[in-house]
Amino acid sequence: MRRLTGALTGDGQAARVVPPTGFTAWLTVFTAAAMAFLAVFALALSFSAGRLADRWGEALARTATLRIAAPEGQVAAQTEAALRILEQTPGVAATRALTDAERRALLAPWFGPDLPVERLPIPQLIEITEEGEGFDPQGLRLRLAAEVPAAVLDDHTRWRRPLVQAADRLRALGWAAIALIGGAMAAMVTLAAQAALAANAQVIQVLRLVGARDAYIARAFTRRFTLRALGGAALGAAAGTGAVAALPREGAEGFLTALGFAGVEWATPLAVPALAAVVAWAATRTAARRTLRGLD
Amino acid sequence: MIELEGVSYSYGGGDLLQGVELTLAPGSFHFLTGPSGAGKTTLLRLCYGALRPTAGRVTVFGRELSALDRDGVAQARRRIGVVHQDCQFLDHLPVAENVALPVAVSETGQTADPGNLSELLAWVGLGARADARPPELSGGERQRAALARAVIMSPEVILADEPTGNVDWEMSQRLLHLLIELNRLGKAVLIATHDLMLIRAAKSQVQARVLRIADRRLTAAGADL
Numbered sequence: 141m142r143r144l145t146g147a148l149t150g151d152g153q154a155a156r157v158v159p160p161t162g163f164t165a166w167l168t169v170f171t172a173a174a175m176a177f178l179a180v181f182a183l184a185l186s187f188s189a190g191r192l193a194d195r196w197g198e199a200l201a202r203t204a205t206l207r208i209a210a211p212e213g214q215v216a217a218q219t220e221a222a223l224r225i226l227e228q229t230p231g232v233a234a235t236r237a238l239t240d241a242e243r244r245a246l247l248a249p250w251f252g253p254d255l256p257v258e259r260l261p262i263p264q265l266i267e268i269t270e271e272g273e274g275f276d277p278q279g280l281r282l283r284l285a286a287e288v289p290a291a292v293l294d295d296h297t298r299w300r301r302p303l304v305q306a307a308d309r310l311r312a313l314g315w316a317a318i319a320l321i322g323g324a325m326a327a328m329v330t331l332a333a334q335a336a337l338a339a340n341a342q343v344i345q346v347l348r349l350v351g352a353r354d355a356y357i358a359r360a361f362t363r364r365f366t367l368r369a370l371g372g373a374a375l376g377a378a379a380g381t382g383a384v385a386a387l388p389r390e391g392a393e394g395f396l397t398a399l400g401f402a403g404v405e406w407a408t409p410l411a412v413p414a415l416a417a418v419v420a421w422a423a424t425r426t427a428a429r430r431t432l433r434g435l436d
Numbered sequence: 437m438i439e440l441e442g443v444s445y446s447y448g449g450g451d452l453l454q455g456v457e458l459t460l461a462p463g464s465f466h467f468l469t470g471p472s473g474a475g476k477t478t479l480l481r482l483c484y485g486a487l488r489p490t491a492g493r494v495t496v497f498g499r500e501l502s503a504l505d506r507d508g509v510a511q512a513r514r515r516i517g518v519v520h521q522d523c524q525f526l527d528h529l530p531v532a533e534n535v536a537l538p539v540a541v542s543e544t545g546q547t548a549d550p551g552n553l554s555e556l557l558a559w560v561g562l563g564a565r566a567d568a569r570p571p572e573l574s575g576g577e578r579q580r581a582a583l584a585r586a587v588i589m590s591p592e593v594i595l596a597d598e599p600t601g602n603v604d605w606e607m608s609q610r611l612l613h614l615l616i617e618l619n620r621l622g623k624a625v626l627i628a629t630h631d632l633m634l635i636r637a638a639k640s641q642v643q644a645r646v647l648r649i650a651d652r653r654l655t656a657a658g659a660d661l
């Protein structure tokens with residue numbers, strides 16, 4: 141780390157010994173900018189997908205309802221049987237039969253508050269709280285069909301499970317994309333650094349002639365490329381952040397309109413140039429040391 | 437300080453140099469002559485570790501060269517001032533910075549004392565050209581800059597390859613005088629040159645040995661020199 145900061149702040153003279161111009165400079169700046177731009181989008185994708193996964197995951201958090209629409213007289217028995225089955229079902233944390241008051245409250249919006257629950261054939265409702273991976277709805281349905289024919293299992297939020305998985309996958313893909321972007325940048329910077337080293341064989345020869353250690357020569361190149369990557373990535377990250385901020389925001393539910401940063405996440409693009417600098421530093425350092433070792 | 441024992445060198449074909457014995461002791465002054473292509477530059481490069489001998493031993497400041505790693509060679513080069521025949525510079529930096537380059541790369545954290553630097557540049561007649569880029573210099577000016585760069589670190593050994601090849605007689609006397617002054621301070625000086633006038637002029641001022649490469653061997657030159 142100290143060597144990295146040294147490469148940025150320290151010996152400016154060391155960087156001067158490398159000729160300043162050349163296409164490698166622009167290649168590095170451009171690559172860093174483009175990669176940073178992409179990285180910001182990948183970040184936004186990861187965070188947005190993560191937020192969706194969390195939100196949807198919580199929503200399906202883990203409740204299902206069992207409805208028992210039995211003919212009068214059998215309700216109590218079937219409810220009891222259903223509760224017993226649920227108790228034995230793995231993945232079920234708790235069950236609770238809704239009270240009359242609760243059922244009335246559920247129906248009140250439709251039928252008014254004075255509903256005579258006892259006299260209407262209103263189904264008994266059992267709220268199921270899941271734990272762990274949740275229960276196996278198919279198995280439970282089969283058992284209920286055999287023993288509590290009047291029971292209907294309503295796992296209304298279950299349809300969202302694939303969506304949550306997709307969102308989770310998308311978040312992982314976002315991070316993978318960031319890793320790939322970092323790798324691609326390392327490769328490009330390595331090529332640029334190698335080209336620069338090859339183009340400056342004469343400079344290296346002169347430096348060696350006057351007693352420069354390879355580490356000094358490597359540092360000169362490393363500093364150059366680190367600073368270029370930092371500058372380019374700062375530009376790219378700023379542009380990427382601006383582009384993300386400019387995405388339309390209406391319709392808060394959809395995934396496309398939810399793409400972006402929230403709260404402190406807005407600070408994360410700041411890490412992109414820093415990361416780019418670290419990548420460029422490591423790549424150039426390795427390339428320089430390898431090239432210098434091979435150069436006589 | 438620099439010692440060659442039984443040194444042979446070949447660029448790939450037959451031996452260019454064979455069984456070379458040479459000792460550059462503190463305060464010694466040598467001239468190296470011989471026909472073009474005889475291997476003078478090659479011998480100098482063997483002395484500062486740019487080439488490794490194909491046979492024999494090169495000892496630099498008490499350390500055998502083959503035992504030194506790259507950093508070791510770099511360290512040794514800081515104690516050896518070299519004037520290259522095809523004076524190599526960093527073309528994007530001004531002359532003054534090129535001359536001060538050995539100080540900059542020495543990683544001692546020091547920079548060339550501006551007073552010393554301008555004095556040195558003035559001495560080699562480049563006072564007015566300090567801010568020029570090396571490609572803008574004439575051949576002779578480049579050689580003078582190369583000599584200034586070779587001596588700025590006050591090295592213990594100075595190896596000069598044709599340092600006066602492109603300069604007029606008066607300037608060559610001046611450069612010679614600088615080298616003789618440094619030699620009087622105890623530095624070992626080795627000058628490869630075709631310039632017999634220069635050798636004669638030097639011999640009247642210092643105790644100089646004249647060596648000659650001919651037919652792959654290094655020998656003492658005839659008494660006429």
Ligand SMILES: Nc1ncnc2c1ncn2[C@@H]1O[C@H](COP(=O)(O)OP(=O)(O)OP(=O)(O)O)[C@@H](O)[C@H]1O
Pocket residue numbers: 447452470471472473474475476477478479521
């Ligand atoms: N890198 C190289 N690879 C192959 N052959 C080389 C190399 N450098 C020099 N030679 C050859 O080695 C021989 C000696 O070269 P060197 O430069 O040492 O001669 P020199 O005595 O300095 O000549 P001059 O007086 O012209 O400077 C020459 O024939 C040259 O062509």
Ligand SMILES: [Mg+2]
Pocket residue numbers: 476477478521597
């Ligand atoms: Mg030569």
